[in-house]
Amino acid sequence: MKANWKWWFWLLPWKWHPKHRRETAAPAPTVLPLREFVYLDEVSLKSLLVSQQGELATEFTDQDVLVEQAEVSSKMSVAPKGVGAEIGSRFQSTSTLGRQTLRKSVAQSQFKTLLEMESIDIRFRSNGLQDGPTSAEDLAQTDESAHSIHVDRLKRGDLMELEVELAADPIYRFNLTMAELSDLAKKYPEMTNAPGSAEVMEQIGPVSRMLEQLLVGLVPIRSRCLNLTLVEHNGQSYVARTSVAESLGLTTQPIDVVGVTDLDQYWKDVRRVLFAHGSFKMLCRVARDGLHDDWSPVKGAEVLSELAPQFPGLLEAAGRTEYRTPTDARVEKQREALAKALRLFASNLLDLSTPPRSWEECEGLDALISAQSDRASSASGQRAAFDAVAELVSQVVPVPPSPEQLQEFRQDAREVTQLRFSLSQIPAEAVESTQKPRGPEKLLDVEIVAIYW
Known part of the structure; x- marks a missing residue:
């Protein structure tokens, strides 16, 4: 049997209860990329936008207006013994709230x-x-x-x-x-x-x-x-x-x-x-x-x-x-000069003996000279290097050299190899530079x- 629904059925309060409403899924929020700028050429950006849009909006204005109005009215009438009196009051209040928001279009939104x-x-x-x-x-x-x-x-x-x-x-x-x-x-x-x-x-x-x-x-x-x-x-x-x-x-x-x-x-x-x-x-x-x-x-x-x-x-x-700094070049030059001076100094001491001793007979002489490179920067360090070489050579020669001979050989080695007593005595020179390979x-x-x- 077909139901005879009355028109007033749809006006019943329970019909509009929330549990009877059709539930709709909320739209998924749009995920936007997090973008942070470190450089932005606004002139180029605006030129590109103008070439596509023809005009570029730079300012946007939003205006919200709220008007509120309230009215209160009262009336009183008294007429004793034929005398009538009437009092009336009217109160009206109009309130207008205007809010204007000015927002400039920044470069990020244009991008x-x-x-x-x-x-x-x-x-x-x-x-x-x-x-x-x-x-x-x-x-x-x-x-x-x-x-x-x-x-x-x-x-x-x-x-x-x-x-x-x-x-x-x-x-x-x-x-x-x-x-x-x-x-x-x-x-x-x-x-x-x-x-x-x-x-x-x-x-x-x-x-x-x-x-x-x-x-x-x-x-x-x-x-x-x-x-x-x-x-x-x-x-x-x-x-x-x-x-x-x-x-x-x-x-x-x-x-x-x-x-x-x-x-x-x-x-x-x-x-x-x-x-x-x-x-x-x-x-x-x-x-x-x-x-x-x-x-x-x-x-x-x-x-x-x-x-x-x-x-x-x-x-x-x-x-x-x-x-490279000139200081590094001077240090390297001084080290090379000390090594040459020590070799010449040791050769003169070996040739002094009778018969002359060979370089191979003085075991460990090459290693000793190489170890003296850190002493090249000061006069005291250089003297210690010459003394160490003289002590090692004296162990293989039959007659140790005299102090006068040691002084003569040291001086001769300095002059030939241009060994200086300190880095400040070396003239400043242009530093040789090398290009990074590309x-x-x-x-x-x-x-x-x-x-x-």
């Missing part, structure tokens, strides 16, 4: 907007990856994909997201080291008391100021790319994801990312991020087509290249040079928009 735009193609992004190629042939046949691209198809202006081991170029680290040493020498003059230190500090100051002038406030970056590598297949070069190349067992060559950054655009102290060799993400644009073998980190030197074409190359080589490298020249993690 998030840029990444979420569907009209912008960001190569090698880490999210939304597809299945990679299963063989080297598949990698080579794909002209352009999310996992690889031919080197010749890397064009100026392409937007890329890279993972790098962030580090400054060696020339910047070299300049910063010299600047720090120069400042420390001014604050702590006792640092220049060591022999040769004063000359080094006098040369460091002008060189550091010159490099700072040529860097024109820019910080050159030379970072190892972690998510991309260079692979060769059938005579063709491809830039591929490192994970894909390793899974296919291909021979790879590392890629270094180079570019210049503005010192004022760093959000943290550069010493915290450029010298820690940490892993960061980098949003950048290709500055030159393809990959390259050379790059000039000091942009101010390009101005002088017309007068001195070799000048930029010399600055680049200076960043790869290992330097193997074949492939450089990706980029314009850096943001560095974050």
Whole structure:
């Protein structure tokens, strides 16, 4: 029998009790990446946004208005003996609360907007990856994909997201080291008391100021790319994801990312991020087509290249040079001179005997002379070294030499080998420097928009 439901049935209070309501699952919260910036070029960021949107909103205004109104009214009427009286009162209160919130669009929100735009193609992004190629042939046949691209198809202006081991170029680290040493020498003059230190500090100051002038406030970056590598297949070069190349067992060559950054655009102290060799993400644009073998980190030197074409190359080589202090060179020179003097001194003593004794007959003489190198820095140490050699030689010669002969042989050995009594008597000389070896490298020249993690 069909139930005859009354319309008022749906108005019953128990019908709307919470246990009778349809339960709906709450939507899962959207998980957003935690992004922290260490560098952001806001000019480049806004230029990219304007190129896609045509206009850029910089301010947003939210206004909430609340109006409250209350009214109280009372009336009284009294009419005794024909006399009427009426009292009335009315109270009205209107309260308006206005609240205006002004919020500026900060650079972080603009960067998030840029990444979420569907009209912008960001190569090698880490999210939304597809299945990679299963063989080297598949990698080579794909002209352009999310996992690889031919080197010749890397064009100026392409937007890329890279993972790098962030580090400054060696020339910047070299300049910063010299600047720090120069400042420390001014604050702590006792640092220049060591022999040769004063000359080094006098040369460091002008060189550091010159490099700072040529860097024109820019910080050159030379970072190892972690998510991309260079692979060769059938005579063709491809830039591929490192994970894909390793899974296919291909021979790879590392890629270094180079570019210049503005010192004022760093959000943290550069010493915290450029010298820690940490892993960061980098949003950048290709500055030159393809990959390259050379790059000039000091942009101010390009101005002088017309007068001195070799000048930029010399600055680049200076960043790869290992330097030693003049004090170390003097110590080594003094040690070599003492060893030669002791050998000549021992030979004269062995030839003095009749018949002359051979070097082999004096067992342990070579080891003894080698052990005296630490005594070369002072006159007392050198005298002790000569006495130790004279004592050992006297054990194999029939007649020990006289004190006059020992003094004569010592003096002769000093003059021949130019052995000095102290390091201060050695004239200052240019320190021989050696360049750090740098193997074949492939450089990706980029314009850096943001560095974050």
